[in-house]
Structure formats: structure tokens, C-alpha cells
Amino acid sequence: DIQMTQSPASLSASLEEIVTITCQASQDIGNWLAWYQQKPGKSPQLLIYGATSLADGVPSRFSGSRYGTQYSLKISRLQVEDPGIYYCLQGYSGPWTFGGGTKLELK
Amino acid sequence: EVQLQQSGPEVGRPGSSVKISCKASGYTFTDYVMNWVKQRPGQGLEWIGWIDPEYGSTDYAEKFKKKATLTADTSSNTAYIQLSSLTSEDTATYFCARGDSSYPYVMGAWGQGASVTVSS
Numbered sequence: 569d570i571q572m573t574q575s576p577a578s579l580s581a582s583l584e585e586i587v588t589i590t591c592q593a594s595q596d597i598g599n600w601l602a603w604y605q606q607k608p609g610k611s612p613q614l615l616i617y618g619a620t621s622l623a624d625g626v627p628s629r630f631s632g633s634r635y636g637t638q639y640s641l642k643i644s645r646l647q648v649e650d651p652g653i654y655y656c657l658q659g660y661s662g663p664w665t666f667g668g669g670t671k672l673e674l675k
Numbered sequence: 676e677v678q679l680q681q682s683g684p685e686v687g688r689p690g691s692s693v694k695i696s697c698k699a700s701g702y703t704f705t706d707y708v709m710n711w712v713k714q715r716p717g718q719g720l721e722w723i724g725w726i727d728p729e730y731g732s733t734d735y736a737e738k739f740k741k742k743a744t745l746t747a748d749t750s751s752n753t754a755y756i757q758l759s760s761l762t763s764e765d766t767a768t769y770f771c772a773r774g775d776s777s778y779p780y781v782m783g784a785w786g787q788g789a790s791v792t793v794s795s
Contacts, residue, residue: 600778600780602780602781602782604720604782606720611770611772611785611786611787611788612712612720612770612772612782612785613785614781614782614783617775617778617780617781618778618781623783624783655719655720657720657722657780658780659778659779659780659781662734662736663722663735663736663737663738664722664736664780665722666719666720666721666722667719668719669719669720
């Protein structure tokens with residue numbers, strides 16, 4: 569199975585700060601990566617797919633990038649509604665695997 | 676508006692089975708696959724598998740092949756997951772999530788989740 573190592577496990581950031589979360593794939597997965605946000609007690613929501621494409625309705629402060637087998641989610645200016653847990657998901661080969669999650673809190 | 680409405684909480688005895696439903700509306704049910712994702716209390720997300728409602732074809736993560744059975748009823752636009760031989764490890768919230776037909780891992784709509792508690 570492809571392993572997705574996500575870091576950091578948690579972070580605290582201030583409003584308007586730039587936040588970056590990364591996922592390292594254990595092998596080449598091309599651009600078959602998505603990012604999801606989950607708020608407490610809610611279902612996950614799609615943010616990014618194809619490593620860099622913004623999902624419909626997602627604010628432009630979210631962006632995704634890829635460098636080899638390392639993938640990053642960037643929040644350019646943290647807003648009050650952004651805290652939650654963020655997960656990456658590889659859809660390159662089965663079983664699809666999620667990263668362990670990054671818990672983002674407001675400082 | 677795309678909606679996925681899941682059934683209510685379930686309590687199952689160890690060794691028994693439960694079946695959760697996910698009723699889709701606001702789109703053509705057979706144009707998308709339906710994924711199922713497990714989340715144990717306080718834990719991360721785990722992909723179980725998907726079903727293509729049009730053809731009934733399925734794909735499962737290996738560890739769920741003997742645990743979960745995915746079905747779909749196109750007459751009622753409803754997807755189901757049945758969990759068998761329940762153990763405490765099955766206590767979790769189960770989400771259905773619509774997957775893009777070409778990129779099934781792209782789950783743009785999710786149900787609200789259905790909790791399963793395994794207890795004697």
C-alpha cells in the first residue's frame with residue numbers, strides 16, 4: 569500500500585498567517601492527490617484535487633503544489649473559519665490512503 | 676443541490692451485522708461512483724471502497740473485503756454498506772461520499788455520517 573506521511577500532526581497559527589501542510593508519498597503518485605478539510609463534528613470537504621486544482625466554491629487562499637513525491641497545501645492568509653483537521657488522500661492506486669491528518673488551530 | 680442523506684445511528688451486537696443507507700439527490704445517481712469512508716472516534720479517515728451504481732462494480736480496500744459489502748439500488752438512488760461479524764473495531768462513523776466518475780478519489784459531496792456502535 570502507498571503510505572502518505574503528513575506533517576505536522578498539529579500546528580497553531582495566527583490570523584492572516586501563511587500556513588503550509590505537507591504530505592510525502594511513499595512512491596510516485598503523479599498528481600493523484602486531493603486535500604480535504606474536516607471541521608469538528610462535520611463531514612470532510614474537498615479543497616484541492618489533482619494536486620493543484622481548486623474545488624468549486626473553495627476560497628482562493630487555498631492552494632496545492634507538488635514537488636516530486638511531496639505535496640503541499642498552503643493557506644495564504646489564515647481566516648477564522650479555517651481551523652480544523654486537514655487530510656491528504658492519494659487516489660493513484662488502491663487502496664486509496666489518507667494521510668494521518670493535521671490539526672490546525674488558531675493561536 | 677447535491678445531497679447525500681445517511682440513515683441514523685446503529686447499535687449492533689458483537690458478531691451481528693448492520694446496514695447503513697445513503698440516499699442521493701440532486702444529481703444523476705448512475706453518473707458517479709459512491710465511496711465509503713470509515714472514521715473511528717478521535718481518529719483519521721480510512722477508505723473502505725467504492726461502488727459504481729450503473730454497473731454494480733465495486734472496489735474494496737483489502738482489509739475490508741470480508742467486512743463490508745457495498746450495494747446500490749438505482750430505483751431509489753440509494754447506496755448501502757453492510758458490515759458483518761461486528762467487533763469493537765467496527766465502532767466508528769461511516770461516511771458515504773460521491774466520487775467523480777473519472778477520478779473516483781475526488782469526493783465532492785459527502786453524507787453527514789452514520790455512527791455504528793458495537794456493544795453487547
